[in-house]
Amino acid sequence: MRAGCQETPCNIRNLCGELQKLGCDQDPSWLAILLFVRNLLRPFTIFDDSHKKKLQEYVFSELARRDPSAAHRAQMLAGLEQLLVDHLPMAAVKEQLATEQAASRSLARSITDFLEETLASEQERSTLVGAFGRETMDTLDGGDEPAVIIPRLRQLVVGMLAHYREEAQAWERKVQQLEKVIQVDPLLAPLHNRRSLEDHLCGAIARAEISGEPLAAMMIDVDNFKTAINDAFGHVVGDDVLRTLAKIIDAHATRHGWFAARFGGDELVLVCNIPGSQAQFHADAIRLAVQHYEFVPRIEGRLSEKPVRFTVSIGVAEHVSGMSAAELIGAADAAMYQVKTSGRNNVAQFEPSPA
Structure with missing residues (x-):
């Protein structure tokens, strides 16, 4: 047949x-x-x-x-x-679901711990206030002169306020840690997740509209990620490649004060407060850094003798007045696909159609 x-x-x-x-x-x-x-x-x-x-x-x-x-x-x-x-793609879907479920469980544990510590802190504060009240009454009932009582009361108040100050600082750190857990991508931390990206873009665009300051976005995508990485080496190596790329991008973002996030799959986004021409220059620097990076995968617990090289295609778009967050990302995505169709491993800037 x-x-x-x-x-x-x-x-x-x-x-x-x-x-x-x-x-x-x-x-x-x-x-x-x-x-x-x-x-x-x-x-x-x-x-x-x-x-x-x-x-x-x-x-x-x-x-x-x-x-x-x-x-x-x-x-x-x-x-x-x-x-x-x-079949492998189905297994990949199940693996991705398992990763997301693990991330959800981790977030749930963080929130549960946060709530339990909140309740414990409330109980500790109640105990502290009760102790303060008893010590105050004991001081007042001691029969000492006011010149002796006042310094003792002042010491009690200062001690309690110092305790509250330390506790407030500790809670501020815990809140920041919880916010970080909620905002970062579970696989590519410290890169932010898509929800955080959308929130950041809305705020950045609002500020750019008021101040007139430049704003640009890069869409970064690994070339032939499925065939050259996932199918050839497996999804574990594929995840490691994405983590490596995330580190390169995060290094650029940290150096310049930019915002890096995972948009989805192997697509990453970098939001920059610079003009599109400068963003294109930095995008090419990222592309070259990736191209020259020698990634040595660990396969079945052993380091490979041969490094894996991979490349990225990057689209750049500059915000213009009236453009929404979705339109800015869409423009960067369109420029990235322009690179994909013209040979990959390059950078292109979105050029709007003439009116």
């Missing part, structure tokens, strides 16, 4: 004839399954050739059993479904 041929009435009759030889011609479901693995599977890009072959071999081996029963068909469909689910 030739995979990928055009289905004509003659071809259908031939397939039915082959199914008849196998004793599976009475149920049209067998024909549907055969057409799926023989013809319809071919154009699916989420399956590589080796996996398509594995699916076809499985179905053909089951057909060779010459068992047309409904029970056998149900068993074969269950096996086919399992093979589809176990």
Whole structure:
């Protein structure tokens, strides 16, 4: 049976004839399954050739059993479904969901700890206030002269205020830590997440509209990330590549006081308070830093003998008056895809269409 041929009435009759030889011609479901693995599977890009072959071999081996029963068909469909689910992209989806669930659990634990510490602090404050009240009354009931009582009361008040000051500073640090947990991407920390990016862009654009100061955004995407990294080395190495890229971008953001975030997948965004021409210059510096970086992956617990090199395509867009956050990101994204279609590993600046 030739995979990928055009289905004509003659071809259908031939397939039915082959199914008849196998004793599976009475149920049209067998024909549907055969057409799926023989013809319809071919154009699916989420399956590589080796996996398509594995699916076809499985179905053909089951057909060779010459068992047309409904029970056998149900068993074969269950096996086919399992093979589809176990396919690498599906596994990647499950892995991503597991990562997000782990991040959610970590955030939930942080919030729970925060609330528990809040309750403990409330109890400690109640205890402190009670102790302060008892010590104050003991001082007043001691029968000493006012010249003795006043310094003692002052000491009690100063001690309690100092305790509250230290506690307030500790709580300020805890709040900052919790905010950081909520705002950063779980995989690429310290890069911010998309929600934080949207909030930052709205504020940055509002300030730029008032002050007239420049604002630009870069959209950074790893070239051939799926085929050259994930498919070739696995998703664990793919995550490490993204972490490496995040460190390079975060170094630039920290040096210049910019805002770096993960937009989604292997797309990262850098928001800069500089004109588009300067942003393009810095984008090319980032591109070169990535191009010359020798990333040594750890595969099955051992460092690879050969480094992996990867490149990025970067689109730059400058904010113009009236442009929304979504429009600014969309312009940077359009410029990035312009690079993708013209050879990759380059930088392009968005040029708006003439009015």
